[in-house]
Amino acid sequence: MSALKIQRFDSREADFSSRLDALLDRAPEISADITTVVDDIIAAVRAEGDAALLRYTNRLDRRAVTDAAELVLPHAELEAAWNRLPDDLRAALSTAADRIRQYAEHQKIAPFQFTDRLGNQLGQRVTPMDRVGLYVPGGKAAYPSSVLMNAIPAKVAGVPEVVMVVPAPDGVLNPVVLGAAFLAGIDRVITIGGAQAVAALAWGTDTVPAVDKIVGPGNAYVAAAKRRVFGRVGIDSIAGPSEIVVISEAGSDPRWMAMDLFSQAEHDELAQSILISPDAYHLDAVEAALNARLAELPRHEIVRASLGHRGALIHARDLNDAAAIANHIAPEHLELALDDPEALLPKIRHAGAIFIGRHTPEALGDYCAGPNHVLPTSRAARFSSPLGVYEFQKRTSLIACSPDGARALAPVAGRIADAEGLAAHAASARDRG
Known part of the structure; x- marks a missing residue:
C-alpha cells in the first residue's frame, strides 16, 4: 500500500494562518x-x-x-x-x-x-x-x-x-x-x-x-x-462533515493517536482530522503510525482521501500555542491527550466536546459516554452548543405587577415609549400610573 500523504504545518511559518484557514474553509454549501x-x-x-x-x-x-x-x-x-x-x-x-x-x-x-x-x-x-x-x-x-x-x-x-x-x-x-x-x-x-x-x-x-x-x-x-x-x-443545525482535533505530546501512544484521527476520517472524504503537538518527533511518530495502521481499516480508501485532502499534522510552538490554534479551529471534537490535560483545559474556549486525557477517545463520546454526540461543526462551536434537553424546552417569561409596582414603572415605560414615538405604549403604561 502506498504511503499516506498528509499535510504538515508549522505555526512558526509566515503563511501558517493563511494555510490553516484554507484548510478549514469547508462550510457546507448547498448548490x-x-x-x-x-x-x-x-x-x-x-x-x-x-x-x-x-x-x-x-x-x-x-x-x-x-x-x-x-x-x-x-x-x-x-x-x-x-x-x-x-x-x-x-x-x-x-x-x-x-x-x-x-x-x-x-x-x-x-x-x-x-x-x-x-x-x-x-x-x-x-x-x-x-x-x-x-x-x-x-x-x-x-x-x-x-x-x-x-x-x-x-x-x-x-x-x-x-x-x-x-x-x-x-x-x-x-x-x-x-x-x-x-x-x-x-x-x-x-x-x-x-x-x-x-x-x-x-x-x-x-x-x-x-x-x-x-x-x-x-x-x-x-x-x-x-x-x-x-x-x-x-x-437543530445544518451540520457539516465530522471533524476532530487532537492535542498530544510525546507521552501519547502514536498508534492510539493514529486511530483517533482515523475514527473521524472514516466517516467520509470530507471529514477532517487534525493533530497538534509541540513535539516534532511525536508528529513524525504519529505519521508513521498512520501509515502502519491504515491497512487495518476496511474503509482505508475513504480514510486516505479524507486525510490527504482535509487532514493535517501541526507543529505548535508550545501547548499554549496549541490551545490557541484549537480555539481558532473551534472543532466539533477536541481530544487533550496530554500528561496534564486539566492544566490546558481552562485555555480552551471553543469546542463542541472536549475529551480529557489519553484514555478518553472521541469514539466513547460517539456512543456511550453520556454527553450528546450531536455537536456544532464547521467552526460553529464559537457560537453554538451540543444538542441537549434545553433544545426541546421553551422558556416563557412571567410578569405580575402589583398596583404599587405598576405605578412605579409607568413613568419609566412611558418616557422610553415617548422617545420611541409610540404614543399608545406610553398611554397604556401611564393609565396604570
Missing part, C-alpha cells in the same frame, strides 16, 4: 440545483399533502406504496426488531441509552420566580415542545446511536410525542435503527425520507403530523430542506 429541487418538493407537499409524499417516496425510494397509511410502521414492529437483536447488542444499546438519559437529566432548565422590591412577581416558566420530528438516514446507513442521542433528550425534556422519519429504499429498513427507536421510546415511525419528509414534518399531511422542531442528520437535500423550513419550525 442552486439542489435548492431548486427541494423548493419544488416542498411546494408539492404543501399543496398536495399525502399524494405528493407518496409520489416522491415511490419514485426516489423505489417503492410501490398505494396508501399513505402503509408508510406508518406499527409499534409492534419496533418491539419485534428490538427483540430480534443479538443479546450483546441489546445490552450495549441499553447501557448507552441509560448513560445518555442520566446525563440529560442534569440538563433540565429549572423554572424560577421571585418578588422584586416593588412587589412585582417575576419569573420563568419552562415547558416542553408539543411534538418533535427526528430524521434518521436510511438504506445502508445504520446509526442507532443518533436515534438515542436525538430522541432521549427530547423525552427527558418532557416532549409528549417524538415522530421519527426514516427512508426505506427498496422497502428495506435497518433492524438496529428500529430497535433503537423502540428503546428510546419514539412514539411514531413513518418510513419516508428526503426533502419530502422534512416538508411533511414542517407543514403536516393527513398521515404525518406537523411538528415544532426537526432534528437529525441527512444528506444535502435534507440539509437544504431543513434550511428552507426554518422559521416554520425549529431545527
